[in-house]
Amino acid sequence: xxxxxxxxxxxxxxxxxxxxxxxxxxxxxxxxxxxxxxxxxxxxxxxxxxxxxxxxxxxxxxxxxxxxxxxxxxxxxxxxxxxxxxxxxxxxxxxxxxxxxxxxxxxxxxxxxxxxxxxxxxxxxxxxxxxxxxxxxxxxxxxxxxxxxxxxxxxxxxxxxxxxxxxxxxxxxxxxxxxxxxxxxxxxxxxxxxxxxxxxxxxxxxxxxxxxxxxxxxxxxxxxxxxx
Numbered sequence: 001x002x003x004x005x006x007x008x009x010x011x012x013x014x015x016x017x018x019x020x021x022x023x024x025x026x027x028x029x030x031x032x033x034x035x036x037x038x039x040x041x042x043x044x045x046x047x048x049x050x051x052x053x054x055x056x057x058x059x060x061x062x063x064x065x066x067x068x069x070x071x072x073x074x075x076x077x078x079x080x081x082x083x084x085x086x087x088x089x090x091x092x093x094x095x096x097x098x099x100x101x102x103x104x105x106x107x108x109x110x111x112x113x114x115x116x117x118x119x120x121x122x123x124x125x126x127x128x129x130x131x132x133x134x135x136x137x138x139x140x141x142x143x144x145x146x147x148x149x150x151x152x153x154x155x156x157x158x159x160x161x162x163x164x165x166x167x168x169x170x171x172x173x174x175x176x177x178x179x180x181x182x183x184x185x186x187x188x189x190x191x192x193x194x195x196x197x198x199x200x201x202x203x204x205x206x207x208x209x210x211x212x213x214x215x216x217x218x219x220x221x222x223x224x225x226x227x228x
Contacts, residue, residue, distance in 0.1 A: 006038055006104050032159070034111070035080070038104045039167060039175065047178050053102050055186040058110045059088075061096045069145035070117055071097070076153035077116070080160045081109040082179045084187065086194055101183050116152055120145050 042050060062068050071087070074097050078085035083101025090096065099109040124144055168174055 006034070006041055007107050009034060009037070011107070034108055035163070038108060039163070041104065042102075042175055042179070043167070043173065050102070050178055051182050053182075055101055055183060056103055056106055057098055057100045058106045059096045059098055060110060060113045061094065063094055065089075065093045065095065067095060069142055069149045070113070070120060072146055072149035073116060073153035073156065074113070076156040076160075077109050077112050080156045081105045081112065082176055082183075083109050084183055085109070100187070102179060105179065112156075116149075119152075120148050123148060 062070075067087075074085050074087075078099060078101075081099070081101070083099050083105040085097060085099050088096050088098055097113065099106050099113075101109070124141060127144060128141075164174075164176055167176075
């Protein structure tokens with residue numbers, strides 16, 4: 001499948017979010033399907049052909065000046081999609097997450113980011129309704145969402161490990177190393193430098209955090225979906 005067709009598929013899937021009536025399980029299963037299709041496309045190309053694809057960046061704004069709970073799974077999303085990620089602040093101090101890599105990888109990362117964000121909000125609303133006699137603080141909401149983000153990050157990392165092993169066994173080629181080398185070379189050419197950010201120092205509600213983890217563990221992400 002041509003890359004343009006894959007990108008069109010990704011853009012169509014981005015529109016099919018939880019807010020538009022798609023469950024998080026259906027949306028994440030669709031993301032796994034696209035990951036499989038993108039991997040097939042990349043395996044069909046030689047290392048030289050892959051290197052000729054131009055890296056690009058995509059931005060996911062938070063519209064907030066403080067780090068949001070979803071930041072706990074940004075690295076896992078980037079790893080799952082074979083790209084890099086970092087945080088940037090605009091002139092007003094608002095934070096955005098940036099994904100950088102090969103075109104298909106970046107489109108997929110942005111899609112999964114949007115799906116995860118929608119799933120986290122939906123699960124928090126469900127949890128809050130189920131505990132309707134309890135008044136929740138911002139710390140409880142943040143703790144719940146942070147716990148869910150950590151849980152989803154773990155699941156994405158496990159999925160990625162299994163997919164890499166299956167790909168190497170099937171093709172005898174380590175596609176991840178090839179793509180990472182291309183991205184690293186482009187970052188070096190751009191002479192970008194990064195610095196670590198400090199922890200936010202927020203209090204964590206243990207009950208809400210554990211409830212968020214349980215919600216994240218309940219999200220089903222299928223590592224591979226067969227042809228339609």
